[in-house]
Amino acid sequence: MSDVRVVIVDDDFAVAQVNRAFVDARPGFVVVAEAHTGAAALAAIEQHRPELVLLDVYLPDLGGLEVLRRLRASGDEVEVIAVTAARDLDTVRRARLLGVRQYLVKPFTGATLGERLDEVRRELRRERRPDALDQQEVDRLLGTAAAPSGALSVPKGLSGVSLGRVTAELANAVPDASAAEIAQSLGMSRVSARRYLEHLVATGAAEVAPRYGAAGRPEHRYRRRESR
Numbered sequence: 001m002s003d004v005r006v007v008i009v010d011d012d013f014a015v016a017q018v019n020r021a022f023v024d025a026r027p028g029f030v031v032v033a034e035a036h037t038g039a040a041a042l043a044a045i046e047q048h049r050p051e052l053v054l055l056d057v058y059l060p061d062l063g064g065l066e067v068l069r070r071l072r073a074s075g076d077e078v079e080v081i082a083v084t085a086a087r088d089l090d091t092v093r094r095a096r097l098l099g100v101r102q103y104l105v106k107p108f109t110g111a112t113l114g115e116r117l118d119e120v121r122r123e124l125r126r127e128r129r130p131d132a133l134d135q136q137e138v139d140r141l142l143g144t145a146a147a148p149s150g151a152l153s154v155p156k157g158l159s160g161v162s163l164g165r166v167t168a169e170l171a172n173a174v175p176d177a178s179a180a181e182i183a184q185s186l187g188m189s190r191v192s193a194r195r196y197l198e199h200l201v202a203t204g205a206a207e208v209a210p211r212y213g214a215a216g217r218p219e220h221r222y223r224r225r226e227s228r
Helices: 013-024 038-048 064-073 089-097 110-127 135-142 160-172 179-186 190-202
Strands: 004-009 029-035 052-055 079-084 102-105 206-211 219-224
Touching: 004 013, 004 038, 004 110, 013 029, 013 110, 029 038, 038 052, 038 064, 052 064, 052 110, 064 079, 064 089, 079 110, 089 102, 089 160, 102 110, 160 179, 160 190, 160 219, 179 190, 179 219, 190 206, 190 219
Parallel strands: 004 029, 004 052, 052 079, 079 102
Antiparallel strands: 206 219
16 A cells, blocks of 8 residues: 555644654654645645644634535545544534544643544555455444443443444553553543443453552553453
């Protein structure tokens, strides 16, 4: 598979440069353009026809979601990683409806961005396969997962949307993840992430095991329970 062509869109020139450096340093990716307004983003995407756009939501003219809406209206199915400080539920839902499968809340680490880039590259490779997909591959492409029967109900105090995000994030963790790592990736508190993870453990959707370091208390590591 050839390098994934990427357009970087961010109103902050410094942030755009940092993201560009991250992407260019990742094997299998090449940045073909950089834009700092919505109008410039549309022009760059039209000119370069990238396979992936790193898209900020807060832009000085059209706004990232409006850029995405116009792309979809024109039939452009480019993959998008939202990279933004916007974390309100309405924005996340609208992004989801417009086909955003990867959503990174600023600030995030280069390692986290790298993981999402690699996931997009894997999905692009799968989508180019001519053979039929099985249910697991369909779920993966759509960003969904079949939930175990015990996980259908959400306890009081937990959000179904957040539970779905934690479940999806845990499914991508290789081989496992801590509550702190899940929290950082999703932009939530560690306490909240632990509550959702413990719920998944209680319903049988996940399992937990301690990892002992050189000193101090053991760290709990969570992983998705594979279906039998």
